[in-house]
Amino acid sequence: MENKSYTKYFILLSALLILLFFLNISFGSVSIPFKEIFQTLTGGTPSKESWETIILNFRLPKAITAILVGSGLSICGLLMQTLFRNPLAGPFVLGISSGASLGVAILILGSSVFGGFLVSSSISNWSLPIAASLGAFLVLSAVIIAANKVRNTMSILIIGLMFGSLTSAVISVLSYFSEAAQIQQYVFWSFGSLGNLTWNELLVFGIIYFLGIIGAVSVIKPLNSFLLGENYAKSVGINIKRNRNIILLITSLLTGVITAFSGPIAFVGLAVPHIARMLFSSSNHKILIPSTAIIGAIVLLICDSIAQLPTSEFTLPINAITSLFGAPIVIWLLIRKKTIFV
Protein backbone atom coordinates (compact mmCIF):
# COMPACT_ATOMS: atom_id res chain seq x y z
CA MET A 1 0.00 0.00 0.00
CA GLU A 2 1.25 3.48 -0.80
CA ASN A 3 1.93 6.12 1.83
CA LYS A 4 -0.93 8.21 0.46
CA SER A 5 -3.61 5.69 1.34
CA TYR A 6 -2.06 5.22 4.81
CA THR A 7 -2.59 8.94 5.35
CA LYS A 8 -6.15 8.66 4.07
CA TYR A 9 -6.90 5.88 6.56
CA PHE A 10 -5.34 7.83 9.41
CA ILE A 11 -7.45 10.92 8.63
CA LEU A 12 -10.64 8.84 8.40
CA LEU A 13 -9.94 7.00 11.65
CA SER A 14 -9.08 10.21 13.51
CA ALA A 15 -12.33 11.80 12.32
CA LEU A 16 -14.23 8.73 13.47
CA LEU A 17 -12.49 8.89 16.84
CA ILE A 18 -13.50 12.52 17.38
CA LEU A 19 -17.09 11.82 16.34
CA LEU A 20 -17.35 8.84 18.68
CA PHE A 21 -15.84 10.87 21.50
CA PHE A 22 -18.69 13.39 21.26
CA LEU A 23 -21.31 10.67 20.78
CA ASN A 24 -20.00 8.84 23.84
CA ILE A 25 -20.37 11.96 25.97
CA SER A 26 -23.91 12.53 24.72
CA PHE A 27 -25.01 9.06 25.84
CA GLY A 28 -26.13 8.46 29.40
CA SER A 29 -29.03 8.13 31.77
CA VAL A 30 -29.78 11.86 31.42
CA SER A 31 -30.25 12.89 27.83
CA ILE A 32 -28.51 16.11 26.95
CA PRO A 33 -28.80 17.64 23.46
CA PHE A 34 -25.72 17.38 21.29
CA LYS A 35 -25.54 21.15 20.86
CA GLU A 36 -25.41 21.72 24.62
CA ILE A 37 -22.60 19.18 24.97
CA PHE A 38 -20.54 20.83 22.29
CA GLN A 39 -21.13 24.19 23.94
CA THR A 40 -20.02 22.91 27.38
CA LEU A 41 -16.90 21.20 26.03
CA THR A 42 -15.82 24.34 24.21
CA GLY A 43 -15.98 26.41 27.38
CA GLY A 44 -19.55 27.70 27.37
CA THR A 45 -22.26 27.05 29.93
CA PRO A 46 -25.22 24.76 29.15
CA SER A 47 -28.80 25.84 29.83
CA LYS A 48 -29.01 23.60 32.93
CA GLU A 49 -26.37 23.76 35.64
CA SER A 50 -26.61 20.06 36.49
CA TRP A 51 -25.68 19.25 32.91
CA GLU A 52 -22.34 20.96 33.35
CA THR A 53 -21.49 18.75 36.35
CA ILE A 54 -22.64 15.64 34.53
CA ILE A 55 -20.58 16.45 31.46
CA LEU A 56 -17.42 17.78 33.05
CA ASN A 57 -17.16 15.54 36.12
CA PHE A 58 -18.63 12.28 34.89
CA ARG A 59 -18.89 11.85 31.16
CA LEU A 60 -15.75 13.66 30.04
CA PRO A 61 -13.39 11.77 32.42
CA LYS A 62 -15.09 8.53 31.41
CA ALA A 63 -14.65 9.19 27.68
CA ILE A 64 -10.99 10.11 28.22
CA THR A 65 -10.51 6.96 30.30
CA ALA A 66 -12.02 4.89 27.47
CA ILE A 67 -9.51 6.38 25.03
CA LEU A 68 -6.53 5.80 27.32
CA VAL A 69 -7.59 2.25 28.27
CA GLY A 70 -8.44 1.22 24.69
CA SER A 71 -5.29 2.56 23.08
CA GLY A 72 -3.05 1.50 25.98
CA LEU A 73 -4.22 -2.12 26.07
CA SER A 74 -4.06 -2.38 22.28
CA ILE A 75 -0.47 -1.15 22.16
CA CYS A 76 0.47 -3.62 24.91
CA GLY A 77 -1.10 -6.40 22.83
CA LEU A 78 0.86 -5.33 19.77
CA LEU A 79 4.15 -5.27 21.70
CA MET A 80 3.52 -8.72 23.16
CA GLN A 81 2.51 -10.24 19.80
CA THR A 82 5.67 -8.95 18.15
CA LEU A 83 7.98 -9.80 21.06
CA PHE A 84 6.68 -13.36 21.31
CA ARG A 85 6.02 -13.63 17.56
CA ASN A 86 2.71 -15.16 18.56
CA PRO A 87 -0.66 -13.88 17.31
CA LEU A 88 -2.36 -15.15 20.48
CA ALA A 89 -0.31 -13.03 22.83
CA GLY A 90 -1.96 -10.09 24.55
CA PRO A 91 -1.33 -7.71 27.41
CA PHE A 92 -2.50 -10.34 29.88
CA VAL A 93 -0.20 -13.18 28.86
CA LEU A 94 2.53 -12.13 31.26
CA GLY A 95 0.18 -12.58 34.19
CA ILE A 96 0.36 -8.85 34.92
CA SER A 97 -3.40 -8.41 35.14
CA SER A 98 -3.68 -11.53 37.29
CA GLY A 99 -1.16 -9.83 39.55
CA ALA A 100 -3.33 -6.74 39.66
CA SER A 101 -6.37 -8.91 40.38
CA LEU A 102 -4.44 -10.62 43.16
CA GLY A 103 -3.67 -7.26 44.75
CA VAL A 104 -7.33 -6.27 44.63
CA ALA A 105 -8.45 -9.71 45.81
CA ILE A 106 -6.16 -9.55 48.83
CA LEU A 107 -7.47 -6.08 49.64
CA ILE A 108 -11.16 -6.93 49.30
CA LEU A 109 -11.34 -10.63 50.09
CA GLY A 110 -8.41 -10.66 52.48
CA SER A 111 -10.26 -8.39 54.86
CA SER A 112 -12.62 -11.21 55.79
CA VAL A 113 -9.97 -13.91 55.71
CA PHE A 114 -7.33 -12.10 57.74
CA GLY A 115 -9.81 -10.30 59.92
CA GLY A 116 -8.38 -7.36 61.80
CA PHE A 117 -5.54 -6.35 59.49
CA LEU A 118 -7.63 -4.77 56.81
CA VAL A 119 -11.03 -3.35 57.33
CA SER A 120 -13.18 -3.25 54.26
CA SER A 121 -14.89 -0.01 55.23
CA SER A 122 -11.51 1.75 54.98
CA ILE A 123 -11.18 0.94 51.28
CA SER A 124 -10.82 4.40 49.82
CA ASN A 125 -10.68 5.57 46.25
CA TRP A 126 -6.95 5.15 46.12
CA SER A 127 -6.51 1.81 47.87
CA LEU A 128 -7.88 -0.20 44.92
CA PRO A 129 -5.48 1.21 42.33
CA ILE A 130 -2.58 1.02 44.80
CA ALA A 131 -3.32 -2.63 45.64
CA ALA A 132 -3.70 -3.45 41.93
CA SER A 133 -0.45 -1.67 41.03
CA LEU A 134 1.44 -3.45 43.80
CA GLY A 135 0.09 -6.81 42.62
CA ALA A 136 0.98 -6.04 39.01
CA PHE A 137 4.44 -4.85 40.03
CA LEU A 138 5.05 -8.02 42.05
CA VAL A 139 4.27 -10.28 39.09
CA LEU A 140 6.20 -7.97 36.75
CA SER A 141 9.36 -8.22 38.88
CA ALA A 142 9.04 -11.99 38.99
CA VAL A 143 8.59 -12.14 35.19
CA ILE A 144 11.57 -9.87 34.50
CA ILE A 145 13.82 -11.81 36.89
CA ALA A 146 12.74 -15.04 35.19
CA ALA A 147 13.18 -13.46 31.74
CA ASN A 148 16.81 -12.71 32.46
CA LYS A 149 17.45 -16.30 33.55
CA VAL A 150 16.06 -17.94 30.41
CA ARG A 151 17.34 -17.25 26.94
CA ASN A 152 14.30 -18.40 25.02
CA THR A 153 11.55 -15.81 24.57
CA MET A 154 8.90 -18.54 24.32
CA SER A 155 9.78 -19.72 27.83
CA ILE A 156 8.93 -16.24 29.13
CA LEU A 157 5.48 -16.61 27.58
CA ILE A 158 4.93 -19.87 29.44
CA ILE A 159 6.38 -18.49 32.67
CA GLY A 160 3.92 -15.57 32.39
CA LEU A 161 1.00 -17.96 31.88
CA MET A 162 2.13 -19.97 34.92
CA PHE A 163 2.23 -16.84 37.07
CA GLY A 164 -1.27 -16.12 35.81
CA SER A 165 -2.60 -19.52 36.92
CA LEU A 166 -0.77 -19.27 40.22
CA THR A 167 -2.37 -15.93 41.10
CA SER A 168 -5.80 -17.13 39.91
CA ALA A 169 -5.44 -20.12 42.21
CA VAL A 170 -4.63 -17.89 45.16
CA ILE A 171 -7.68 -15.77 44.33
CA SER A 172 -9.88 -18.90 44.26
CA VAL A 173 -8.61 -19.95 47.69
CA LEU A 174 -9.25 -16.45 49.04
CA SER A 175 -12.79 -16.40 47.63
CA TYR A 176 -13.52 -19.79 49.15
CA PHE A 177 -12.91 -18.39 52.63
CA SER A 178 -14.59 -15.03 52.01
CA GLU A 179 -18.04 -13.77 52.76
CA ALA A 180 -20.65 -13.21 50.06
CA ALA A 181 -20.53 -9.42 50.34
CA GLN A 182 -16.78 -9.30 49.74
CA ILE A 183 -16.95 -11.74 46.86
CA GLN A 184 -19.63 -9.58 45.30
CA GLN A 185 -17.45 -6.49 45.67
CA TYR A 186 -14.53 -8.30 44.02
CA VAL A 187 -16.72 -9.59 41.19
CA PHE A 188 -17.96 -6.07 40.53
CA TRP A 189 -14.37 -4.85 40.24
CA SER A 190 -13.61 -7.68 37.79
CA PHE A 191 -16.52 -6.58 35.56
CA GLY A 192 -14.41 -3.56 34.70
CA SER A 193 -15.51 0.02 34.79
CA LEU A 194 -14.40 3.11 32.93
CA GLY A 195 -16.31 5.52 35.13
CA ASN A 196 -15.57 6.44 38.75
CA LEU A 197 -12.29 8.17 37.92
CA THR A 198 -11.79 11.60 39.44
CA TRP A 199 -9.73 14.20 37.61
CA ASN A 200 -6.87 13.62 40.07
CA GLU A 201 -6.82 9.90 39.36
CA LEU A 202 -7.05 10.60 35.66
CA LEU A 203 -3.99 12.84 35.92
CA VAL A 204 -1.90 10.05 37.51
CA PHE A 205 -3.25 7.59 34.93
CA GLY A 206 -2.48 10.03 32.10
CA ILE A 207 1.12 10.62 33.17
CA ILE A 208 1.92 6.89 33.36
CA TYR A 209 0.09 6.28 30.07
CA PHE A 210 2.13 9.01 28.40
CA LEU A 211 5.40 7.49 29.66
CA GLY A 212 4.31 4.10 28.29
CA ILE A 213 3.52 5.56 24.87
CA ILE A 214 6.89 7.34 24.69
CA GLY A 215 8.50 4.00 25.55
CA ALA A 216 6.54 2.20 22.85
CA VAL A 217 7.59 4.74 20.20
CA SER A 218 11.21 4.41 21.29
CA VAL A 219 11.25 0.67 20.55
CA ILE A 220 9.81 0.88 17.01
CA LYS A 221 13.19 0.02 15.47
CA PRO A 222 13.90 -3.10 17.57
CA LEU A 223 10.26 -4.18 17.14
CA ASN A 224 10.66 -4.08 13.36
CA SER A 225 13.87 -6.10 13.57
CA PHE A 226 12.12 -8.70 15.75
CA LEU A 227 9.89 -9.43 12.74
CA LEU A 228 12.81 -11.42 11.29
CA GLY A 229 13.45 -13.37 14.48
CA GLU A 230 15.98 -12.84 17.26
CA ASN A 231 19.06 -14.02 15.40
CA TYR A 232 18.58 -11.58 12.53
CA ALA A 233 17.75 -8.81 15.02
CA LYS A 234 21.03 -9.48 16.80
CA SER A 235 22.89 -9.52 13.48
CA VAL A 236 21.76 -5.96 12.67
CA GLY A 237 23.12 -4.82 16.02
CA ILE A 238 19.98 -4.84 18.19
CA ASN A 239 20.58 -5.53 21.87
CA ILE A 240 17.97 -8.25 22.42
CA LYS A 241 18.04 -8.48 26.18
CA ARG A 242 17.85 -4.74 26.80
CA ASN A 243 15.01 -4.17 24.33
CA ARG A 244 13.12 -7.19 25.61
CA ASN A 245 13.30 -5.78 29.13
CA ILE A 246 12.16 -2.35 27.93
CA ILE A 247 9.18 -3.91 26.14
CA LEU A 248 8.25 -6.01 29.18
CA LEU A 249 8.50 -2.95 31.41
CA ILE A 250 6.31 -0.78 29.15
CA THR A 251 3.66 -3.49 28.89
CA SER A 252 3.61 -4.17 32.61
CA LEU A 253 3.44 -0.50 33.48
CA LEU A 254 0.56 0.17 31.08
CA THR A 255 -1.36 -3.03 31.82
CA GLY A 256 -0.81 -2.54 35.54
CA VAL A 257 -2.10 1.00 35.64
CA ILE A 258 -5.01 0.28 33.30
CA THR A 259 -6.13 -2.76 35.30
CA ALA A 260 -5.69 -0.80 38.50
CA PHE A 261 -8.04 1.99 37.42
CA SER A 262 -10.55 0.17 35.22
CA GLY A 263 -10.43 -3.50 36.14
CA PRO A 264 -9.31 -6.35 33.88
CA ILE A 265 -10.70 -5.53 30.42
CA ALA A 266 -10.51 -8.54 28.16
CA PHE A 267 -10.25 -8.95 24.40
CA VAL A 268 -9.25 -5.42 23.29
CA GLY A 269 -5.51 -5.99 23.66
CA LEU A 270 -5.56 -9.26 21.77
CA ALA A 271 -7.90 -8.27 18.94
CA VAL A 272 -7.16 -4.65 18.06
CA PRO A 273 -3.61 -5.26 16.74
CA HIS A 274 -5.11 -7.84 14.34
CA ILE A 275 -7.75 -5.37 13.17
CA ALA A 276 -4.99 -2.77 12.59
CA ARG A 277 -2.84 -5.24 10.63
CA MET A 278 -5.78 -6.24 8.42
CA LEU A 279 -6.92 -2.69 7.80
CA PHE A 280 -3.47 -1.32 6.98
CA SER A 281 -2.06 -4.64 5.70
CA SER A 282 1.30 -3.81 7.15
CA SER A 283 3.61 -5.24 9.76
CA ASN A 284 5.71 -2.09 10.05
CA HIS A 285 5.48 -0.72 13.59
CA LYS A 286 5.80 2.87 12.40
CA ILE A 287 2.30 2.34 10.92
CA LEU A 288 1.03 -0.19 13.46
CA ILE A 289 1.69 1.70 16.69
CA PRO A 290 -0.38 4.80 15.80
CA SER A 291 -3.08 2.80 13.99
CA THR A 292 -3.42 0.30 16.83
CA ALA A 293 -3.72 3.16 19.33
CA ILE A 294 -6.45 4.94 17.34
CA ILE A 295 -8.42 1.76 16.61
CA GLY A 296 -8.12 0.68 20.26
CA ALA A 297 -9.56 3.99 21.42
CA ILE A 298 -12.37 3.75 18.85
CA VAL A 299 -13.25 0.18 19.87
CA LEU A 300 -13.45 1.01 23.54
CA LEU A 301 -15.50 4.17 22.94
CA ILE A 302 -17.99 2.10 20.93
CA CYS A 303 -18.11 -0.63 23.58
CA ASP A 304 -18.62 1.94 26.31
CA SER A 305 -21.42 3.64 24.37
CA ILE A 306 -23.15 0.28 24.00
CA ALA A 307 -22.62 -0.54 27.69
CA GLN A 308 -24.26 2.75 28.54
CA LEU A 309 -27.54 1.59 26.97
CA PRO A 310 -28.61 5.07 25.78
CA THR A 311 -31.37 6.70 27.82
CA SER A 312 -31.44 3.81 30.30
CA GLU A 313 -30.60 3.81 34.00
CA PHE A 314 -28.40 0.74 33.69
CA THR A 315 -24.77 0.34 32.71
CA LEU A 316 -23.65 -3.09 31.58
CA PRO A 317 -20.21 -4.38 32.63
CA ILE A 318 -17.71 -3.11 30.03
CA ASN A 319 -15.70 -6.32 30.26
CA ALA A 320 -18.66 -8.32 28.98
CA ILE A 321 -19.42 -5.87 26.15
CA THR A 322 -15.87 -5.88 24.76
CA SER A 323 -15.97 -9.66 24.37
CA LEU A 324 -19.64 -9.97 23.36
CA PHE A 325 -19.34 -7.56 20.47
CA GLY A 326 -15.66 -7.86 19.73
CA ALA A 327 -15.13 -11.59 19.51
CA PRO A 328 -17.64 -12.19 16.67
CA ILE A 329 -16.12 -9.32 14.69
CA VAL A 330 -12.63 -10.78 14.95
CA ILE A 331 -13.88 -14.26 14.07
CA TRP A 332 -15.61 -12.82 11.01
CA LEU A 333 -12.48 -10.89 9.97
CA LEU A 334 -10.32 -13.99 10.30
CA ILE A 335 -12.65 -16.20 8.33
CA ARG A 336 -12.79 -13.61 5.57
CA LYS A 337 -9.05 -13.03 5.45
CA LYS A 338 -8.08 -16.65 6.16
CA THR A 339 -4.53 -15.87 7.31
CA ILE A 340 -3.21 -14.36 10.48
CA PHE A 341 0.07 -12.58 10.89
CA VAL A 342 2.25 -11.26 13.63
Place this chain on the structure above:
Amino acid sequence: MKSMSENRVLKTENLSIGYQTKKAQNIVASNINLSIEKGKLVIVLGKNGIGKSTLLKTLAKVQKPLNGSIFIKNKKLSSYSHQELATSLSMVLTERLPESQLTVFELVALGRQPYTSWIDKLSAVDLEKINCVLAETEIHHLKNKRFHELSDGQLQRVLIARALAQDTEIIILDEPTAHLDLHHTIKIFSLLKNLTEKTSKTIIMSSHEVNLSIKFADEIILFTDAKIYTGSPTELINNNSFDNLFPKEIVNFNRNLQQFIINKK
Protein backbone atom coordinates in the same frame (compact mmCIF):
# COMPACT_ATOMS: atom_id res chain seq x y z
CA MET B 1 53.91 -11.40 3.21
CA LYS B 2 52.77 -7.95 4.23
CA SER B 3 50.22 -7.65 1.45
CA MET B 4 48.71 -10.95 2.51
CA SER B 5 47.97 -9.83 6.03
CA GLU B 6 46.48 -6.61 4.70
CA ASN B 7 44.10 -8.55 2.51
CA ARG B 8 43.07 -10.90 5.27
CA VAL B 9 39.59 -10.25 6.67
CA LEU B 10 39.15 -13.25 8.91
CA LYS B 11 41.56 -15.43 10.85
CA THR B 12 41.15 -18.13 13.47
CA GLU B 13 43.82 -19.44 15.85
CA ASN B 14 43.47 -22.92 17.38
CA LEU B 15 39.71 -22.48 17.36
CA SER B 16 37.58 -25.14 19.05
CA ILE B 17 33.88 -25.09 18.39
CA GLY B 18 30.99 -26.91 20.03
CA TYR B 19 28.52 -26.63 22.86
CA GLN B 20 29.14 -25.87 26.48
CA THR B 21 26.70 -27.36 28.95
CA LYS B 22 26.94 -27.16 32.73
CA LYS B 23 28.29 -30.68 32.98
CA ALA B 24 30.49 -31.09 29.96
CA GLN B 25 32.02 -29.62 26.85
CA ASN B 26 30.76 -31.13 23.64
CA ILE B 27 33.55 -30.42 21.19
CA VAL B 28 32.43 -30.55 17.56
CA ALA B 29 35.76 -29.64 16.00
CA SER B 30 39.05 -28.33 17.28
CA ASN B 31 42.34 -26.85 16.12
CA ILE B 32 40.76 -24.88 13.31
CA ASN B 33 43.23 -22.46 11.77
CA LEU B 34 41.73 -20.42 8.98
CA SER B 35 42.99 -17.42 7.10
CA ILE B 36 40.45 -15.94 4.73
CA GLU B 37 41.26 -13.20 2.26
CA LYS B 38 39.19 -10.36 0.93
CA GLY B 39 36.94 -10.98 -2.07
CA LYS B 40 36.94 -14.77 -1.81
CA LEU B 41 34.03 -17.19 -2.06
CA VAL B 42 34.70 -19.68 0.71
CA ILE B 43 32.54 -22.79 0.89
CA VAL B 44 32.31 -25.06 3.92
CA LEU B 45 31.68 -28.69 2.96
CA GLY B 46 31.02 -31.75 5.07
CA LYS B 47 28.38 -34.32 5.82
CA ASN B 48 25.33 -33.63 8.00
CA GLY B 49 25.99 -32.91 11.65
CA ILE B 50 29.76 -32.55 11.33
CA GLY B 51 29.85 -28.92 12.48
CA LYS B 52 29.47 -26.65 9.44
CA SER B 53 26.66 -24.60 11.00
CA THR B 54 28.43 -24.54 14.36
CA LEU B 55 31.51 -23.06 12.66
CA LEU B 56 29.47 -20.40 10.85
CA LYS B 57 27.54 -19.50 14.00
CA THR B 58 30.77 -19.21 15.96
CA LEU B 59 32.33 -16.97 13.30
CA ALA B 60 29.20 -14.78 13.36
CA LYS B 61 29.28 -14.48 17.18
CA VAL B 62 25.90 -16.18 17.52
CA GLN B 63 27.67 -18.81 19.59
CA LYS B 64 30.79 -18.62 21.77
CA PRO B 65 33.97 -20.51 20.82
CA LEU B 66 35.07 -23.16 23.30
CA ASN B 67 38.72 -22.28 22.84
CA GLY B 68 41.06 -20.29 20.66
CA SER B 69 40.36 -16.97 19.04
CA ILE B 70 38.77 -15.37 15.99
CA PHE B 71 39.99 -12.16 14.39
CA ILE B 72 37.91 -10.06 12.04
CA LYS B 73 39.93 -7.39 10.24
CA ASN B 74 42.73 -8.02 12.75
CA LYS B 75 40.49 -7.28 15.72
CA LYS B 76 39.41 -9.96 18.15
CA LEU B 77 35.78 -10.98 17.58
CA SER B 78 35.11 -11.09 21.33
CA SER B 79 35.89 -7.37 21.59
CA TYR B 80 33.30 -6.43 18.94
CA SER B 81 29.93 -5.17 20.19
CA HIS B 82 26.89 -6.45 18.29
CA GLN B 83 26.33 -2.94 16.96
CA GLU B 84 29.92 -2.76 15.70
CA LEU B 85 29.88 -6.25 14.23
CA ALA B 86 26.66 -5.44 12.37
CA THR B 87 28.63 -3.13 10.05
CA SER B 88 31.35 -5.74 9.37
CA LEU B 89 29.48 -9.02 9.14
CA SER B 90 26.00 -9.94 7.94
CA MET B 91 24.15 -13.25 7.89
CA VAL B 92 21.70 -15.32 5.90
CA LEU B 93 20.30 -18.03 8.14
CA THR B 94 18.45 -21.27 7.41
CA GLU B 95 15.75 -20.64 10.00
CA ARG B 96 12.24 -19.83 8.77
CA LEU B 97 11.15 -16.22 9.12
CA PRO B 98 8.21 -15.63 11.47
CA GLU B 99 4.99 -14.97 9.53
CA SER B 100 4.42 -11.30 8.90
CA GLN B 101 3.19 -8.92 6.21
CA LEU B 102 6.58 -7.37 5.49
CA THR B 103 7.12 -6.49 1.85
CA VAL B 104 10.31 -7.40 0.04
CA PHE B 105 11.36 -3.75 0.13
CA GLU B 106 10.75 -3.48 3.89
CA LEU B 107 12.60 -6.73 4.53
CA VAL B 108 15.64 -5.59 2.54
CA ALA B 109 15.43 -2.18 4.25
CA LEU B 110 15.80 -3.89 7.63
CA GLY B 111 19.37 -4.59 6.54
CA ARG B 112 20.02 -0.83 6.85
CA GLN B 113 19.21 -0.82 10.58
CA PRO B 114 22.86 -0.56 11.71
CA TYR B 115 22.99 2.80 9.90
CA THR B 116 19.55 4.27 10.59
CA SER B 117 18.53 6.62 13.40
CA TRP B 118 16.52 5.55 16.46
CA ILE B 119 13.24 5.94 14.56
CA ASP B 120 14.56 3.84 11.65
CA LYS B 121 14.11 6.53 8.98
CA LEU B 122 15.72 5.68 5.65
CA SER B 123 18.05 8.39 4.35
CA ALA B 124 18.74 9.07 0.68
CA VAL B 125 21.92 7.00 1.02
CA ASP B 126 19.94 4.11 2.51
CA LEU B 127 17.36 4.25 -0.30
CA GLU B 128 20.05 4.32 -2.95
CA LYS B 129 21.80 1.33 -1.38
CA ILE B 130 18.54 -0.62 -1.17
CA ASN B 131 17.67 0.04 -4.81
CA CYS B 132 21.19 -0.90 -5.79
CA VAL B 133 21.05 -4.31 -4.07
CA LEU B 134 17.53 -4.96 -5.41
CA ALA B 135 19.01 -4.56 -8.89
CA GLU B 136 22.11 -6.63 -8.11
CA THR B 137 20.04 -9.57 -6.94
CA GLU B 138 17.46 -9.05 -9.75
CA ILE B 139 14.46 -8.78 -7.45
CA HIS B 140 13.47 -5.20 -8.24
CA HIS B 141 10.18 -6.35 -9.78
CA LEU B 142 9.26 -8.11 -6.50
CA LYS B 143 9.79 -5.16 -4.20
CA ASN B 144 6.14 -4.50 -3.36
CA LYS B 145 5.28 -8.17 -2.90
CA ARG B 146 4.93 -9.65 0.56
CA PHE B 147 7.75 -12.04 1.34
CA HIS B 148 5.43 -14.92 2.25
CA GLU B 149 4.09 -14.89 -1.34
CA LEU B 150 7.53 -15.68 -2.82
CA SER B 151 8.93 -18.98 -4.00
CA ASP B 152 11.88 -20.46 -2.08
CA GLY B 153 14.31 -19.35 -4.77
CA GLN B 154 13.01 -15.78 -4.78
CA LEU B 155 13.01 -15.61 -0.97
CA GLN B 156 16.64 -16.71 -0.86
CA ARG B 157 17.58 -13.86 -3.20
CA VAL B 158 15.65 -11.44 -0.98
CA LEU B 159 17.53 -12.63 2.10
CA ILE B 160 20.81 -12.25 0.24
CA ALA B 161 19.73 -8.74 -0.77
CA ARG B 162 19.01 -7.93 2.88
CA ALA B 163 22.51 -9.04 3.85
CA LEU B 164 23.99 -6.99 0.98
CA ALA B 165 22.04 -3.92 2.11
CA GLN B 166 23.81 -4.25 5.44
CA ASP B 167 26.95 -3.34 3.46
CA THR B 168 29.43 -5.51 5.32
CA GLU B 169 32.79 -6.86 4.17
CA ILE B 170 31.89 -10.38 5.22
CA ILE B 171 28.64 -12.22 4.51
CA ILE B 172 27.99 -15.59 6.12
CA LEU B 173 25.32 -17.85 4.61
CA ASP B 174 24.13 -21.10 6.14
CA GLU B 175 23.10 -23.47 3.33
CA PRO B 176 21.60 -20.83 1.04
CA THR B 177 20.60 -23.43 -1.54
CA ALA B 178 18.76 -25.86 0.73
CA HIS B 179 15.29 -26.67 -0.73
CA LEU B 180 16.22 -25.22 -4.14
CA ASP B 181 16.14 -27.05 -7.46
CA LEU B 182 19.26 -27.38 -9.60
CA HIS B 183 18.45 -24.36 -11.75
CA HIS B 184 17.94 -22.01 -8.80
CA THR B 185 20.88 -23.52 -6.94
CA ILE B 186 23.22 -22.65 -9.80
CA LYS B 187 21.69 -19.17 -10.03
CA ILE B 188 22.47 -18.55 -6.35
CA PHE B 189 26.01 -19.91 -6.71
CA SER B 190 26.78 -17.69 -9.67
CA LEU B 191 25.15 -14.67 -8.00
CA LEU B 192 27.40 -15.13 -4.96
CA LYS B 193 30.46 -15.72 -7.14
CA ASN B 194 29.74 -12.53 -9.11
CA LEU B 195 29.30 -10.57 -5.93
CA THR B 196 32.71 -11.56 -4.60
CA GLU B 197 34.29 -10.56 -7.90
CA LYS B 198 32.41 -7.29 -8.42
CA THR B 199 32.17 -5.96 -4.87
CA SER B 200 35.22 -7.69 -3.33
CA LYS B 201 33.07 -8.84 -0.43
CA THR B 202 34.09 -12.04 1.31
CA ILE B 203 31.39 -14.67 1.30
CA ILE B 204 31.55 -17.69 3.58
CA MET B 205 28.80 -20.25 3.04
CA SER B 206 28.05 -23.85 3.89
CA SER B 207 26.67 -26.21 1.29
CA HIS B 208 25.93 -29.81 0.41
CA GLU B 209 26.49 -29.17 -3.30
CA VAL B 210 29.99 -30.65 -3.47
CA ASN B 211 30.24 -30.79 -7.25
CA LEU B 212 29.09 -27.20 -7.73
CA SER B 213 31.27 -25.97 -4.88
CA ILE B 214 34.35 -27.38 -6.59
CA LYS B 215 33.47 -25.34 -9.68
CA PHE B 216 32.57 -22.06 -7.96
CA ALA B 217 34.62 -21.80 -4.75
CA ASP B 218 37.88 -19.92 -4.41
CA GLU B 219 38.57 -21.70 -1.17
CA ILE B 220 37.06 -24.80 0.43
CA ILE B 221 36.91 -25.73 4.09
CA LEU B 222 36.37 -29.48 4.07
CA PHE B 223 35.13 -31.13 7.26
CA THR B 224 35.93 -34.85 7.47
CA ASP B 225 35.82 -37.22 10.42
CA ALA B 226 39.58 -37.17 10.84
CA LYS B 227 40.49 -33.55 10.18
CA ILE B 228 39.60 -30.28 8.48
CA TYR B 229 41.23 -29.62 5.11
CA THR B 230 41.48 -26.13 3.68
CA GLY B 231 42.66 -24.95 0.29
CA SER B 232 41.58 -24.14 -3.23
CA PRO B 233 39.50 -26.80 -5.00
CA THR B 234 42.49 -27.78 -7.16
CA GLU B 235 44.76 -28.16 -4.15
CA LEU B 236 42.22 -30.35 -2.38
CA ILE B 237 41.70 -32.48 -5.49
CA ASN B 238 45.43 -32.93 -5.96
CA ASN B 239 46.05 -34.09 -2.40
CA ASN B 240 43.04 -36.45 -2.53
CA SER B 241 41.24 -34.75 0.35
CA PHE B 242 37.80 -35.36 -1.13
CA ASP B 243 38.24 -39.11 -0.73
CA ASN B 244 37.72 -38.62 2.99
CA LEU B 245 34.42 -36.74 2.73
CA PHE B 246 31.98 -39.66 2.56
CA PRO B 247 32.16 -43.40 3.34
CA LYS B 248 33.25 -45.11 0.13
CA GLU B 249 30.54 -47.72 -0.40
CA ILE B 250 28.01 -45.43 -2.14
CA VAL B 251 29.82 -42.47 -3.74
CA ASN B 252 33.42 -41.95 -4.77
CA PHE B 253 35.38 -38.93 -5.92
CA ASN B 254 36.48 -39.12 -9.55
CA ARG B 255 39.63 -37.03 -10.07
CA ASN B 256 39.35 -36.88 -13.85
CA LEU B 257 35.76 -35.63 -13.84
CA GLN B 258 36.42 -33.52 -10.71
CA GLN B 259 33.20 -34.63 -9.13
CA PHE B 260 31.54 -37.29 -7.01
CA ILE B 261 30.12 -40.26 -8.89
CA ILE B 262 27.65 -42.89 -7.66
CA ASN B 263 29.30 -46.32 -7.55
CA LYS B 264 28.22 -48.81 -10.22
CA LYS B 265 26.80 -52.01 -8.84
